Amino acid sequence: MPKPNAGEGATQEGTPVMKRIALLAVMAAALTIASTGLAPAGASPALPAHPTAPALEAVPVKTGLDNPAGFTFLPNGRIIYGERGTGNVMLLNPKNGHTSVLYAIKKVRSNGEQGLLGLAVDPGWPKRPYIYAYATRQVQSLQNQILKITVFKGKGIAQKVIWRLDTTAGTYHDGGHIDFGPDKKLYAVVGEGHDSTNAQDLTNDAGKVLRMNRNGSVPEDNPFDDSLIFTYGLRNSFGFAFDPQSGTLWETENGPECVDEINVEQAGENHAWGPHETCSGSDPDNTNQDGPQPRIMPLRWFTPTIAPTGLAFCEGCGIPESDGALFFGANNTGEIREIELTADRKDVASMAVVFQFSRAVLSMQAAPDGGIYFSTNNAIYHLVQA
Numbered sequence: 001m002p003k004p005n006a007g008e009g010a011t012q013e014g015t016p017v018m019k020r021i022a023l024l025a026v027m028a029a030a031l032t033i034a035s036t037g038l039a040p041a042g043a044s045p046a047l048p049a050h051p052t053a054p055a056l057e058a059v060p061v062k063t064g065l066d067n068p069a070g071f072t073f074l075p076n077g078r079i080i081y082g083e084r085g086t087g088n089v090m091l092l093n094p095k096n097g098h099t100s101v102l103y104a105i106k107k108v109r110s111n112g113e114q115g116l117l118g119l120a121v122d123p124g125w126p127k128r129p130y131i132y133a134y135a136t137r138q139v140q141s142l143q144n145q146i147l148k149i150t151v152f153k154g155k156g157i158a159q160k161v162i163w164r165l166d167t168t169a170g171t172y173h174d175g176g177h178i179d180f181g182p183d184k185k186l187y188a189v190v191g192e193g194h195d196s197t198n199a200q201d202l203t204n205d206a207g208k209v210l211r212m213n214r215n216g217s218v219p220e221d222n223p224f225d226d227s228l229i230f231t232y233g234l235r236n237s238f239g240f241a242f243d244p245q246s247g248t249l250w251e252t253e254n255g256p257e258c259v260d261e262i263n264v265e266q267a268g269e270n271h272a273w274g275p276h277e278t279c280s281g282s283d284p285d286n287t288n289q290d291g292p293q294p295r296i297m298p299l300r301w302f303t304p305t306i307a308p309t310g311l312a313f314c315e316g317c318g319i320p321e322s323d324g325a326l327f328f329g330a331n332n333t334g335e336i337r338e339i340e341l342t343a344d345r346k347d348v349a350s351m352a353v354v355f356q357f358s359r360a361v362l363s364m365q366a367a368p369d370g371g372i373y374f375s376t377n378n379a380i381y382h383l384v385q386a
Contacts, residue, residue, distance in 0.1 A: 054321045056336075056355045058381040061094045061373065068375045070118040070134070070176065073367050075125060079380065082133065084115035089133060089149070089156065092380070103149050103156025107137045113191075113236075114144075114169060117176025122214065123184050130214070131156065134176045134188060136169045144169045146178065146188060146216065162216030163188070163228070166204045170194040173236040177310070177363075182247045185219055186212050189251065191236040192273070199233050200274040200291045207273065208232045209240070209251070209265050223268030233271035233291055239310035239328065239364065240265070246345045252308035252328055253298065259287045260305045261298035262328075262339070262348065269296045300348050307331035310364030310374060317370045319385045327354075327383070329361025329374055336361060336374070336383065355383065 071081035087108030114136035170193030192207030199207030253261035258279035274290025311328035
């Protein structure tokens with residue numbers, strides 16, 4: 001999963017993920033829970049803290065897991081998670097903690113940020129018994145792929161590759177989160193493979209949010225002809241979620257050493273990451289300056305960087321003060337932050353750190369009953385009101 005943000009060529013660029021996660025346990029004691037809301041430079045002052053930020057706690061669902069970098073839910077509430085390094089797709093019963101192997105994806109590679117990174121369930125389940133997985137695999141070449149896995153009687157029995165990245169998978173910047181939107185199209189976020197020029201190149205899928213049909217084909221209403229690309233100009237993202245009230249796609253973005261981002265992704269947009277990025281300043285005017293106009297700037301950004309990861313909306317999540325809000329995690333700090341949206345749900349009204357964890361927060365998902373869950377490198381937790 002994500003590394004500490006660093007500029008191209010900086011010594012932090014190759015910091016091992018496990019070393020970073022081990023350091024977080026030491027760092028946690030020194031971290032202070034503080035509200036943060038960094039507005040666009042010159043546009044407005046810092047955002048106010050959430051006025052009624054709730055007291056939260058993390059209830060373990062299952063610990064001792066093997067790097068559940070991505071997870072999702074079946075409609076019956078059972079959890080499907082992926083072991084990033086082994087390629088095993090696991091089935092977890094949250095009521096009793098029982099786990100079993102649903103399917104084993106072969107030839108998975110997990111150097112740096114590679115591996116089994118994302119999972120999604122067909123919205124027609126169980127009549128359409130398919131699981132979708134985003135994984136880095138050594139198949140002829142090193143490729144990021146999306147596989148459609150057929151499930152029969154609780155076991156995966158076949159797989160089909162419905163998408164493969166048309167550039168070599170990067171050791172870093174692989175992206176990997178996938179999910180179905182309200183339109184029942186499959187969305188995937190793909191990192192630029194540690195090559196910033198890919199993000200502005202509309203002839204390949206790296207550095208993009210993709211939108212596809214269930215079989216991997218191009219929807220007729222995509223913004224670019226005969227292309228899966230939904231938005232472009234991205235560096236490296238580990239999370240997105242659809243607002244259940246508006247259908248809007250919100251995304252967290254890992255920048256270089258100076259700027260991480262919170263974005264809304266709308267069809268055809270250019271988020272302007274590319275080869276002319278610099279960190280000569282501390283705002284997106286420096287990092288996001290490539291490609292044609294209009295160049296879309298983030299709603300909010302973070303300096304110093306926090307490496308934002310998974311995010312999920314609270315819609316009947318059992319935390320009454322947060323109903324309608326957006327939660328997201330951070331790799332570098334172990335924080336979970338809450339965003340209160342504006343009345344029109346198009347912008348950020350307030351933001352606060354509402355929970356501090358001792359490990360990096362990786363994926364985050366809303367369960368069928370609305371509950372908010374998140375994963376670390378060795379466990380899955382339920383976020384509840386204390």
